[in-house]
Amino acid sequence: DGKVYTIKLREGVKFHDGAEFNAEAVKKSIERQLEPNRNSDMPYASFVFGEKEAGNGVETVEAVDPTTVKITLRAASTPFLKNLAMALASPIVSPAAIDAATPGQPIAEPKGTGPYKFVDWTKGASVTLVANDEYWGEAPKVKNLVFKIIAEGNTRLTSLMNGECDIISSVDPSSADQVTSNGFELFSEDGMTINYMAFNTETGKCTDQEVRKAVAQAINVEEMVQAIYGDYATVANSVMPTWMAPYAKDVKQTAYDPEAAKKALADKGITSLQCITYTTARPYNQKGGSQLANMIQGYLSEVGVDVSITEYDWTTYKTKVQTDPYDICFYGWTGDNGDPDNFMNLLADTNWSMNVAHFQDDEYKALIAQGVDTPDGDERDAIYLKCEEMVAEKQPWVLISHSKNLLGINPKVKDFYYHPTGVAFFKGVSKEA
Template sequence: MKKIFAVLATMLLVTSLFVGNAAAEKVLKVGISKEPANLNPVLIHGVYGESIAGNIFDTLVSFKESAKEAAPLLAKSWTISADGKVYTFKLRNDVKFHNGDAFTSADVKYTLDEIMNEKNASPSAQFFKPIQKIETPDAQTIVITLDAPYAPFLLALGSQTCGILPSRAAAAVGMEKFSRSPIGTGPFKFVEWAPDDKIVLEKNKDYFIAEPKLDKVVFRPIPKPETMAAELLSGGLDLGGELLPQDIDRMKKEGLVVKSVPGLTSRYLGFNAKRKPFSDLRFRKAVYHAVPFDQAIPGIFREAGDRAYSWIPVGVLGDDVDYMKSRTLPFDMAKAKALFDELKKDGVMPEKFEFTIYSPQDPQRKKIATVVSTQLRQFGITVKVETPEWATLFPMLKQGQCDMYAMGWGSVPDPDRWTYKIFIPDSNMNFSQYDEPIVTEALKQGRSASDPVKRSEYYKTAMRKALVEDFIHIPVAFLNTTNVMSKKVVGFEPSPEKYVHLVTAKRNVDLK
């Protein structure tokens, strides 16, 4: 009998230990506003995919702790030649991919080659056009030679869209399949993707910086901010963002933690430069005059954003905010009517004009489009607001099929990343189909200039032409990045780019 009791006691002890260990598993539940299209850095477009991929993949250099200064990551050191054309990186020799393959210079070369491969149509390809050749003298050295100095090159290498792929594994399955089964060197491994439900990552115990304190991370796409708020309040989420201002106020009162930083995210209105009457400067100026942006923006964004006057955020090289603000068109119904009447008289716009403004499904951009629609109705113009799924809207925007649209942008604090892809004619992110030689040349010069003063002037030239002479876009707002989290979350800080950095050289997010 004593033996039986002893066996039972041992079984109970083992069971209790097992249950205790299971209960102790730390799973961070994160809400994101959109499900990404893929998780392959070569093909990623959009902050949601980049944010998740940043936890699966590592880059050569890191901007996770300082958006203005590159820190070592997969590259432990580097040198730049005196002429600014040759970058030599010494790589870590203690890094393995999640499948066990050793990380080498061949993987870096493969990743860059795939980004530049026209067949992949990588959204990041334009940032690597200056590359002339890539050499791998040995497994821990990579030498990249540019055809001209390129000031933001380290930023391009440090972007989440330049996460390094395992060459053998990625080549074996191809870019598309790799998008749904990503393998990196980062702090978390990909586990599962249940479409429209969740993306699950688990910790990489062998991560070279530090073992993650979290066991798993579950990213849940929740497009409606009201639902995101409800999930945070109920405990269904530990961390979320892009919430309505009134919900943020309510969650503060409920004891949740709210953290904000000035963001690197914008909202803007764009016009199609290839279709009438949107291609006519008078129409664009008339819309600008017709909308009371000074009154509308605080109503839409409250404390979550401030009016924008340029594409380049305040504090970033070339921001030019005073000049741009002084050239902003005021709300003036009489001027708007005069311009619309002139367009009708000249046969550019029909008497009963109807068109559609497109926007993603988030409430802020939909409200921007709705304000424009409401205002233009007073001039006899019928404007529909449509908010298709992103998978439908993005191809339409890329192909120049949207006459007018309310969109957004987010990037790192370098003017090239805020302007080049948006305004260069051959970019698939130039949704307006805008083609202005003065702007194109200034942006190309801004890429190669090493002197910050000269660089700044190039970007001022480009933005003054595009935004306060041609009015091809109407800047609306720069947003703050605000995250709401449970008190259980330890060590998380918002990112200006809206990324979710969980493990870096200076942080290791935990759940208590």
């Protein structure tokens, strides 16, 4: 019936603390993300493991024997296995690491089973890992990994140029030539992303669909994307990237029509909007949200609407979109697994850190539920195409762009690849002396 998944575990694997990787450990790691155990630091928990009230997701997890786990769902879910494979979705850690964590807080010292072991986490600054000599698979080629958190793009670039780091992410498109002209390699590949402006559909001045349509009419998306990103992003005609089914470029997004926008907004009495945005580069928006907000402020001023902008760094912003009032905000998404549900489900989520538009539409939710139940194929693709059309019609978002992933790499680094999901696998990566 599509509800029961029986998973055989690899034998002979140990956690980084020496504990046995087994079915009881898997059970404990999953159950901490089920209701009522989950907390606000687990934004993927409801996305992957579902909600009892909605009648979906995981009902029970059983350790059948030391190497067998049985997961029973409340309803069939075609994307469930893909969701389990997501890096952020179902981290399996040593039971001792869970028990040692402060209740309601992230695990500060995770102990997994991967090729690298946790050494240190200096919040806001760095994470240090070391090769796991007991790894069950092919041994990693690099002994030490240090992830530095450098929010400012020019500082990251300088760090690469000075040899202070070997790989930088989120290269600003305007800096791409600088990377290559200084002898470094530029990784440039289509990402699995969507960059968008969201309307607050729950409170404020954009609860009216006609207002949202009029605001969208005021924005020249094509001009804006070219001006900000140049050749390193494409205009989004769809929530999903161009290479993901069921992408259809003939889904009709709201056309640029400033005259119609001006009249409609005047008729609705809309003369001002409150906007919040982020300043930090994101994988779906290497420029950060400031330029987007400023350009949209300009477009809307031309149709008689004054936009006030408040900016925050990304860490602060993630809280502000859940606590502060706004009419419009900027956000985006990097797909986790290539399944259409992974994109379209965002607008059905009741977690406002995922669904910043606060969009709750019964018809849309019914389509999402149908898509989850339906096996992969043309029938399922058609459901998500209907979802795409509904997003265009109801206008909870103004779709902006799909980005290219841009990274700068020291040429001494070999075999590095940045996956479209935004995950970097370092096991096979090496560095010349």
